[in-house]
Amino acid sequence: MRTAYSVETVRAAERALMARLPEGALMQRAAAGLAATCAQVLGRVYGSRVVLLVGSGDNGGDALYAGARLARRGAGVTALPLTPDRAHRGGLAALRRAGGTVADPAVAAEETIRRADLVMDGIVGIGGKGGLRADAARLAALAARSRAAVVAVDLPSGVEADSGEVRGAAVRADLTVTFGTHKPALLVDPAREYAGTVRLVDIGLDLPEEAELEALQHADVAALLPLPGPESDKYRRGVVGIAAGSARYPGAAVLAVSGALRGGAGAVRYVGPAASAVIARFPETLVSDKGPAKAGRVQAWVVGPGAGDEARSVAEVLKAEVPVLIDADGLRLADRGAVRRRSAPTLLTPHAGEAAALLGISREEVEGARLTAVRELAARYDATVLLKGSTTLVADPGGGPVRVNATGTPWLATAGSGDVLSGLSGSLLAAGLSPRDAGSTAAYLHGLAGRYAADGAPAGAHDVADALPEAWRDVRD
Template sequence: MRAVHTVEEIRAAEDALLATLPAGELMQRAVAGLVAACARMLGGPYGARVAVLAGGGNNGGDALWAGARLARRGAQVHAVLLRPDRVHAEGLEAFRSAGGRVVDATDGDGVRAALAGADLVLDGILGIGGRGGLDPLAADLASRAREEAGLVVAVDLPSGVDPDTGETPGAHVVADVTVTFGTGKTALVVDPAAAAAGAVHAVDIGLTPYLPEARATVLEDVDVAALLPDPGRASDKYSRGVVGVLAGSDRYPGAALLAVGGALRGGAGMVRYAGPDAVATAVRARWPETIAGPSVAETGRVQAWTVGSGLGEGRGEEVAAALDSGLPVLVDADGLRWLPDRFAGPALLTPHAGELARLLGVDRAVVEARRLHHAREAAHRWNATVLLKGATTLVVAPDGRVRANPTGTAALAAAGTGDVLAGLAGSLLAAGSDPLDAGSTAAYVHGLAGRRAAEVSGYPSAGDVLEQLPAVLRDLRR
């Protein structure tokens, strides 16, 4: 499980570690990892052209020290200084001593010479203390680096993004690669900032023993395998979990088929479907192991409810019956229209940005710009875990814990994939997972299934994603 920490937590851990090290040692650990990553990207630094965009403070110092080491290994390195009055003195001295060339950011000819044809640009403008976007001079340099040079490598995080929120409050660097130090930052896993980070390479600088338990994390295969239900030889359908599915309508019958399929392919011991007769007939034809009833009240014993996919209009009483059952519940899509003021029991809401915007009474663009903020707001307001779908899906619990999903893929940008996710997460709720585990595990598995489906069909449908779930689950359990 990859940890994500706040700037305050990182600063405190750095101070504690610094107290145990010789002066300058911590920076040199970071620089060594940065240089090693850059050397790999360049295929060796000898003969390469490198530009360093150096702001004031330690982030600029990291970049200057890295530039010095690359120069000593045969690279031609220019450093563009944005804040000559606040430049890291030791880093600048080392850079000059290694033969690096220094230009002021206001020197147009010097900047052109530094950037034109550069194989790699190191973004050392702002570090984790930066807020509010880039000033005009830095923004112009960032734009020109993107347009005129080769790889853009951010030092710790792209300059101009907000490290603790994942927001992009102004102009910012768009990197191809980010080399980050010590621990994860929110800006590297939460959009829109994560979209500016490119591929993220982590460098261990010895910070872990001094960091608190992370409240935000990113799951990995081994974590998901441990969270998946593991039926034993004495299991029955109830120990595997019985899911009630209230989904689909005469207009959207496919939503029921996909949600039921997601639950069954996700490992549910049984699915009980509640819905219109015509849809129930289609569900039984596709999934004959499903038990169907006309209403929530007549469905029979279930251990969790998945509610909302493709319900359409006029189903409020049925939704209320499922939400009032006292059982764990997942609410998706149309079911989000009928939320209670607050949930008393375990609940998982699965909106996309537009649906969350309607719930909160704001524009979709506002949610997209502040995804973590609004997911937290909804989790607190409804006392429910919120799974906010997107390129970087977020799962946020009412107590503030956050999991960012790393398996997002454009392959899931197809109608009905959310219905599959709803059924899959519902099966995990029914098997006993809490909403945070169910949502984050389902999102992870769903993303992997989307990737596999894309390998098979290029542009997969929701049905293609559904059919890949068993293979993904099998491989994770190995």
């Protein structure tokens, strides 16, 4: 599992470690890892041209010491300090001793960056807030237009480490070399797209057990997947109820059922006006026309996909004493008070537009501050929230680490994909997973299935559902 920690936690761990090490040793560790990674990017260090964009903090010191190491290996290294009188003195001295040069960015930046093979971004560290100032933004723009590989030191300058927000100009890196641990911005959009590939360098930080963010990996998901035992039958494995679809959107019901059938539960009960379409595609589905309250026993409900204005089913499902997933139209129709009063677990699965409507803000505000939005929704509804997007986030109402998932592909942005995810998540709920585990595991599998289904070309939601067994096997194997 990958983890990310807040700036405050990282700084506390750094202070504790520096108290046990000789002065400057921690920065040298970081610089050594940074230089080694840059050497790998360059391939041939001797004769290469490296430019350092240097700010006034320790981030700039890391860049200067790493540049000195590359200069000693024969690279032509030029530092462009934004505030020369405030740049790290020891780093500047080390660079000059190694044969590097220091130039005025106002005079030399354009030509120096144009000829560079690698540009190292050491402008702002993890404490930066807001976008870059004009002089730094100019250097970032020159780097973006150059042919050079752009390597960010710890975090791309201009993005906010704790929130993942980007409030102005920022460096767009091809590679980010981060020290000690991931920072939330490296895992959460919109900042994540500025980081490029992320390489973690271990510098010996002693970090607490509970992180700010968690990102599941194959082994973590494999440990959560429900597997039938010798005594299992369809009811012991769990039954998931699907209250979805309408005369206008019968396909939403079919797609939600398709996801549910591949999610580990033993049976799927369908309630709604699309029974004929569901049975035609999936004859193993148990159907009922008596409404959710009289459909029969289930271990979890999924309500809302394609429901239109069918508020009665949503109200009935919310009264059930089993875990409930609310998606799509169900999010609009569900009474907030009824959601908060539920004693059984609840999982909400909005996309950014739906989250904006629930919070009473704009979609742009949600997309620009996804961590803030998912936490606020979880607290406001006293429910677990899965906020869909390029990085899907799962937050519990009681706080704790937010789960983040990035296994998907842009091809998943297609009609009905979310219905498949809802059915899959609901099936995992019925199989006994907590809302947090069900949502994050489903998002992981759904993202993998999207990659397999697309394989570099457009894919429909039904293709994603059909690829779920392959994703499941990949994780298990």
